Each structure stands twice: as C-alpha cells, then as structure tokens.
Amino acid sequence: MLHIGCHLSASKGYYAMGKTALSIGADTFQFFTRNPRGSRAKPLDLNDAQKLNELAAENHFAVLLAHAPYTINPCSANEDTRTFARETMQDDLKRLEATPHNLYNFHPGSHVGQGIETGVTQISETLNAILSPEQTTTVLLETMAGKGTEVGSHFEELREILDRVTLSDLMGVCLDTCHVFDAGYDIVNDLDGVLTEFDRVIGLNRLKAVHINDSIFGLSSHKDRHAKIGEGKIGTEAFRRIINHPVLRRLPFYLETPNELPGYKAEIELLRAMVEES
Template sequence: MAEEVYESDLINMVIGTHMSIAKGIVKTAENVVKMNADTMQIFSRNPRGSNYKDPTVKEAEEFQRIRREAGFGAILAHAPYTMNLASAKPEVYEFACTVIREDVTRMDRLGIENLVFHPGSHTGIGAEAGIQNIIAGLDQAITGKENITVLLETMSGKGTEIGWRFEELKAIRDGVSHPERIGICLDTCHVFAAGYDIVNNLDGVLEEFDKVLGLELLRAIHLNDSMMPFGSRKDRHAVIGGGEIGIEALLNVMRHPKLKDLPFYLETPLDDAGHKEEIARLRDLA
C-alpha cells in the first residue's frame, strides 16, 4: 500500500539548522537571521570534549533581543557526543552525569527551550542495566523546577546503542522522577536506519510512536537524509534528497498533520551557505 502524500499546509513552518557557536552566541543568532531560518540548534559545549564558555550577561541579553525581534521558534541545544549516561565505567559515567547536570542548568539559564542528548551505549552490560544508569543520571540533573525540557533522541541502533526502539525511550521516561521534563526528538535518518519505514509507512510509524510513547511527547524533528539503507543500523547523515530516504519522503514528514507544527532542525553535512540553500529549497518545495 502506497504511503499517503500530504498536501502542503506549512504557513507556520519552523525550520533551522545546526549552528556553530565558536564566535559566540550573538554572532550565531545574527547568522540565523541572515540564513532566513526560524530557529537553530547549537552544541551545549564542545561536542568532542568537555570545555565550554558561557556568554556574558550582556551577550545573553543581546542574544535574547535578537531572537525575540526575529521571532525564533524553540531553540534546541545538543549535549556533547562524548557523554555516555548508559556506561558502566565509573569515570565515563561520572563525566556524563556532570555534563548533563551542568548543561541542564546552563541552557535553562540561557532560556533555551530544549536540550537533546543521545541516550548512550551500554557497552555490554545489557540494555536494561544501561537504561537504569540513564535514569539515575537524569535524576541527578533534573529537579522538576526547570523550564527546559530534556529530549531523548531516537537512535539508529549501531553497536550497543540504547534508544533505537521506542520501547527503550519509554522505559527511560517512565523510570525518571520528573517525566514531565522529558520529551523526544525524532531523527529521520536514525529511525530509518533503525528499521522504522518512514518512506513507505509514515502513518504506521507515527501510530506506533503514539501507542508506545504518545505523540504529545514529540518536541523536535532532526530532518536528515540517510547515506545508509533502510534497517542498516548505521548512522550516516546525507543532504536532503541525496540519500536513501529521498526528498519526497522528507517533505511528507514536514507536511504530515501530526508533525507540521513541530520545529525541524537540519543536521546535514553542509556549511552555513549550503544550509541556507537547503532551507530555501525546502520552503519552496514544501
């Protein structure tokens, strides 16, 4: 049965891309405006390490002024790839707990709406034990008094990755002390690689998501094509329309009545100029 094709109704579409903050949060916000984007994703700190530099009070105020005047949609911060909350190794786990605890506080203070992270890899102790570690780490970080929402990202399932099945994400959220502060970020490349057929059965995938987790928990979409084939359990992002998912299927994701009001964030392998063109193209086609 062919997947239903949805008509364009994207008057209020919110689309942005991952942006570098190497030159500061103010410069980044200015670049978002120049790109004609509606929002952005940033790393909460160095993605491959632990260093970070918070903006000054003046910089934070200027950032808020720009985003307010430009009418940015919800901004997404991404935790570093180096943290693994599922790990059984004490030094790795403690590092991850420190990072998520600090970054929840730091990003909340900056007025960022959502902080997304990769749940982690259990590296041999088993998914159930890894999930318990993630729960314990999140309970250290989240007090329930924050405005920020922490998002679990859907994963591709490479190696011992946790979060490639919706049921694993549910187990994490169900186990934390403050589930109201936990949401989900759906990555199109990852779910496709994990075996959820968003190309031929998007409605079915969303029905399963709703049954297991509830669509009300979905706060953000990482809009990426996939270099790797369906069900490969390999995470390789491709430019929009340049991979195995294809432009029509990704446009269908954007147009879907249950998804179209969510913010979309590109994580495709392009520079700022390329992302500006990609955003313009998606607007024209959608």
C-alpha cells in the first residue's frame, strides 16, 4: 500500500488538516509547526490535537511529518541565530507530544563560510541540547541540494551529524527526491546504486520518510527548485520505480510540489495508479 500525503496548512487546526487529507485521498500529511518564514507558533489546542489523533487512528494514517520553519539555522555564524534555532526546535518537540509518535523534519542548515566541519559540529550540538529520552517524536535530517553553503547534500555529512548525536536512536533521515537528484545522486538512472550508497554510508534503517518532488533543473544542478510530478527532470517513469522500490515502498511519501489541493489530489491519484502488486 502506498502511504502518501502532501503539505497542508495548519492555519485551521490539526483536525481540519486530517479531514482535508482524507478529502484528497491522502493517508498522511506534512505541516509546518509555525510560520515557515517567521518564529511565532499558534497556541496549542490540545482538544484539536486529540481529535486529529483519533481521526488518524480510525483511518489508519501513516506517521505525520511536522516540518521546522525555514528561518532556523543551527549552524549559523551568528550565536543569536543558533540560539533561536535551538529554542524553536525545543519548543516544537514539546508541542509535538500532543500528537505523539510522529516525525519532525528540518533542514540541517548553512554554515555560511565557517566550513562543513564547524557546521556539522554546531548542528549536532543543537540536537544534543534539545533531544530528550522521554520524547516520542523522531527527528529527521533532510537531504539537501547543496545550494550555497548548505550542509547535508552529501550522505557523509548527514552521517557525521548522526555519529555525534548522543540520543541517536531518536534520529533519522528524510530523503527529498528533488534535493538528492540536484545534489548529484542519480535516482533516475541508478536508483539501486544511490540506495546502496545510502545504506553503506548512513544505513537504510535511518531512512524514515521521502519528500517526493520532481526537479526543475536536475542532476547536479544544486538549485533546489521543485516541479510537479512528471513535469521536471526526474520524470514519471522514475517515480514509478521509486514508489515501487522494495526499500522505499514501505515508507511514507510527502508531496512538496508547487500545487494547490486539486493538483495534490491529481498527483496522489497518479502515484497510486502506478503502484504494482508486491
């Protein structure tokens, strides 16, 4: 069974997102924990969160994916910016206990000229400061395209971060198809090879989710520009192989394509129609 959803707005509440997901044929979804370009989070409505928990259980949802805001950078050269990232992520993880046993994804950050080693060190220090043995949420590092001074466009960089996190059992990776292709991993012509490399460097047990997006600029472009499914350089047939791959088909997929709800519904239908019997 293909577990798939898209990115939904949390502005009307958790339960509303669950109902919207069902209305477009999804059985999971992603949402921002707060304003993606700001810092403020809405007050948490515990009753609303519980209604979502019940709806998700009744409809056999796959795990939900919360996404940290784009404004955080845990490896900034500015100490205040790093502090903001740590405090924001720590608050997010507390809030996510209202919807337990789900996922929290973030972009590792940009080292802004400090170098990869410093960036990796600062990211892992942030994670060691915020992770708690009591939390039920798994925190995911996202694979990045390598734009500018981004950390995380090479599997080795993600592995370095994971190796330095004390509570590493609470960590995983979200593979973004656009990002990883733009970073130079050829998932179109050598999907098996890319997954073998991921397993060698990081371990497939760490792979917890997939952002499924086409790419406008394509292999090794380092551009990070998402396209609708089948309308970019990855292409429909490659996505057929991706969703049916024995390693990936067990994972939840989250669309981050440039769409409104009707477009997401059409993409979900398209991808579901590609599923092959195992």
